[in-house]
Amino acid sequence: MSLIEALSLSAGYGGADVVRDVSFSLAPGETLAVVGPNAAGKSTLLRALVGALRAGAGEVRLAGKALASMPARERARLVAVVPQSARYDLDFTVREMVAFGRAPHAGAWGLARAEDAEAVERALDEADVRPLAARPFAELSGGERQRVLIARAFAQGTPLVLFDEPTAHLDLGHQLLIIERVQEHAARGGAAVVVLHELSLAARLQRVAVLDRGRLVALGTPDAVLTPARLAETWGIDGELRADGDGPTLIVRGRRRAAAS
Amino acid sequence: MRHRFVLPLIALTVVLAMSLVLAVALGAEPISVSALLRGDATTRLMLSMRARNVALAAVVGAALGLSGAALQALVENPLADPFVLGLSGGAAVGATVAIAAGLGAIGLFGGSLVGIFAFLGALVATGIVFSLGRVRGRLVPERLLLVGVVFNAFASAIILAIQSLASPGTLQSIFAWLLGSIGYVSTRTLLVAAIAVALGSLALLRLAPALNLLSLGELDAHGLGLDVGRTRLFVFAASALLVAAAVSLAGVIGFVGLIVPHLVRLAFGADHRIVVPGSILGGAAFLALSDCGSRLFFRVAHTLPPVGMVTAIIGAPLFLYLLVGRTRRSER
Numbered sequence: 001m002s003l004i005e006a007l008s009l010s011a012g013y014g015g016a017d018v019v020r021d022v023s024f025s026l027a028p029g030e031t032l033a034v035v036g037p038n039a040a041g042k043s044t045l046l047r048a049l050v051g052a053l054r055a056g057a058g059e060v061r062l063a064g065k066a067l068a069s070m071p072a073r074e075r076a077r078l079v080a081v082v083p084q085s086a087r088y089d090l091d092f093t094v095r096e097m098v099a100f101g102r103a104p105h106a107g108a109w110g111l112a113r114a115e116d117a118e119a120v121e122r123a124l125d126e127a128d129v130r131p132l133a134a135r136p137f138a139e140l141s142g143g144e145r146q147r148v149l150i151a152r153a154f155a156q157g158t159p160l161v162l163f164d165e166p167t168a169h170l171d172l173g174h175q176l177l178i179i180e181r182v183q184e185h186a187a188r189g190g191a192a193v194v195v196l197h198e199l200s201l202a203a204r205l206q207r208v209a210v211l212d213r214g215r216l217v218a219l220g221t222p223d224a225v226l227t228p229a230r231l232a233e234t235w236g237i238d239g240e241l242r243a244d245g246d247g248p249t250l251i252v253r254g255r256r257r258a259a260a261s
Numbered sequence: 262m263r264h265r266f267v268l269p270l271i272a273l274t275v276v277l278a279m280s281l282v283l284a285v286a287l288g289a290e291p292i293s294v295s296a297l298l299r300g301d302a303t304t305r306l307m308l309s310m311r312a313r314n315v316a317l318a319a320v321v322g323a324a325l326g327l328s329g330a331a332l333q334a335l336v337e338n339p340l341a342d343p344f345v346l347g348l349s350g351g352a353a354v355g356a357t358v359a360i361a362a363g364l365g366a367i368g369l370f371g372g373s374l375v376g377i378f379a380f381l382g383a384l385v386a387t388g389i390v391f392s393l394g395r396v397r398g399r400l401v402p403e404r405l406l407l408v409g410v411v412f413n414a415f416a417s418a419i420i421l422a423i424q425s426l427a428s429p430g431t432l433q434s435i436f437a438w439l440l441g442s443i444g445y446v447s448t449r450t451l452l453v454a455a456i457a458v459a460l461g462s463l464a465l466l467r468l469a470p471a472l473n474l475l476s477l478g479e480l481d482a483h484g485l486g487l488d489v490g491r492t493r494l495f496v497f498a499a500s501a502l503l504v505a506a507a508v509s510l511a512g513v514i515g516f517v518g519l520i521v522p523h524l525v526r527l528a529f530g531a532d533h534r535i536v537v538p539g540s541i542l543g544g545a546a547f548l549a550l551s552d553c554g555s556r557l558f559f560r561v562a563h564t565l566p567p568v569g570m571v572t573a574i575i576g577a578p579l580f581l582y583l584l585v586g587r588t589r590r591s592e593r
Contacts, residue, residue, distance in 0.1 A: 072483070076486025083481060090477070093530070100473065
């Protein structure tokens with residue numbers, strides 16, 4: 001059974017669809033990169049997949065159940081979201097921020113149990129933020145904050161995790177660390193959808209979905225999808241993806257002359 | 262997790278107890294302990310009246326402090342409070358209408374219709390401000406604050422209009438009410454208000470973990486399993502109840518809802534499981550002391566200023582000081 005399924009999903013703001021007719025499914029153990037140019041609808045798709053944005057048409061199913069009629073806590077025990085950014089004018093410490101990941105599992109008065117504390121400590125290590133645990137979230141750098149948000153999603157302990165550009169503010173080492181964690185999560189039987197701009201990182205995941213102006217224009221393995229023709233058509237660049245023994249590399253020769261604009 | 266909040270709560274309870282004792286002991290006239298022990302009737306009466314005043318100040322302060330904390334989480338902005346968001350303004354319009362229509366004398370559940378109208382006014386204000394503060398169904402905190410400020414100006418205009426039409430006698434009671442003061446209320450009124458505040462407090466104590474998530478922002482709260490729409494509605498209703506209880510008892514008193522949650526967060530961190538009870542205890546202590554301050558002012562100036570003046574004189578500079586500190590930190 002698939003963990004998440006989008007069936008002819010359309011969603012947008014104020015009646016105008018930003019994402020149109022998107023279908024895909026993800027089984028346990030699978031990772032999917034969602035790539036595309038700016039304003040392609042990647043973040044909108046992610047919001048619709050977690051129900052923060054109501055589907056205009058089509059539907060999303062989580063573990064075989066309709067998302068639209070699922071209680072919020074049940075949903076949050078199935079899927080976690082790593083947002084692009086967070087409010088940082090709050091006086092919470094890093095450990096408190098990560099502990100919020102346990103909210104969907106907590107009892108009535110929000111009191112933590114031993115297993116909650118364990119999950120938080122494990123997540124602090126997984127996202128490499130243990131040295132920051134006692135620091136105020138507000139005082140961290142952009143990249144550190146991003147890792148804290150990733151730790152929070154890990155603490156949530158859901159089979160499915162959606163990441164919205166998790167590597168945008170990260171240094172190279174931490175970019176690779178997060179991709180490794182995503183792969184490990186899948187190896188443990190989870191699944192992940194990761195919105196990415198960096199195509200060489202996207203190529204490290206099992207499948208790649210290309211969004212262009214709200215439509216899913218390609219879906220498959222990185223080799224099959226990220227072809228020179230696709231790079232030219234969707235991004236307007238003259239380049240190619242090389243996947244030799246050293247991991248995938250994106251070669252960019254320049255902007256494509258024939259591309260519009 | 263549990264023990265982390267025990268010490269702060271004990272500390273705040275001690276602060277509140279000391280504030281209450283101090284507020285009862287100090288006033289326009291000193292209370293003589295020896296006269297009290299002798300069983301002097303005048304002294305006993307004075308003590309009981311002052312104790313009732315202090316209890317009223319504590320109930321109102323708790324309601325204002327707590328509603329400030331709840332609204333700040335609700336609109337994801339530490340600068341929110343019932344006054345800024347227009348809730349107090351709405352309640353004031355409701356109460357003014359009731360007084361002008363001569364409903365002040367009609368009793369209901371031990372309170373008066375003025376209180377009910379204040380509550381309705383707060384609800385209407387909440388509804389207006391929160392529906393205009395949305396864009397495409399999403400709450401936009403900055404917009405909400407702006408709408409609140411404009412609504413307050415509008416509410417003031419309505420109150421002025423009613424005042425200019427009112428008879429001198431009615432005008433006086435509207436004035437006395439709007440000034441925001443801890444005056445005489447009947448024991449029944451005090452009890453009814455205390456029960457309303459206790460209910461609102463219980464609801465928000467129960468919602469404290471949800472307030473944590475709400476304060477993170479809509480998307481995060483949703484992702485962490487909160488039913489954002491429903492929770493907001495509950496927090497709204499509880500805040501409106503608290504503000505209405507406070508406003509109908511003591512008129513419009515500013516700055517308590519702004520300052521108290523700020524100080525609690527500064528001392529004990531941002532977790533609402535401490536901010537909520539902390540704002541209840543701290544708000545009660547702050548207003549009891551402010552009321553005491555206004556009575557001490559009488560000793561010097563031989564006139565009793567409204568307690569709203571005292572909270573503003575303490576609150577405004579303190580708030581600016583905290584704001585500057587916060588801005589410095591976020592720029593670092």
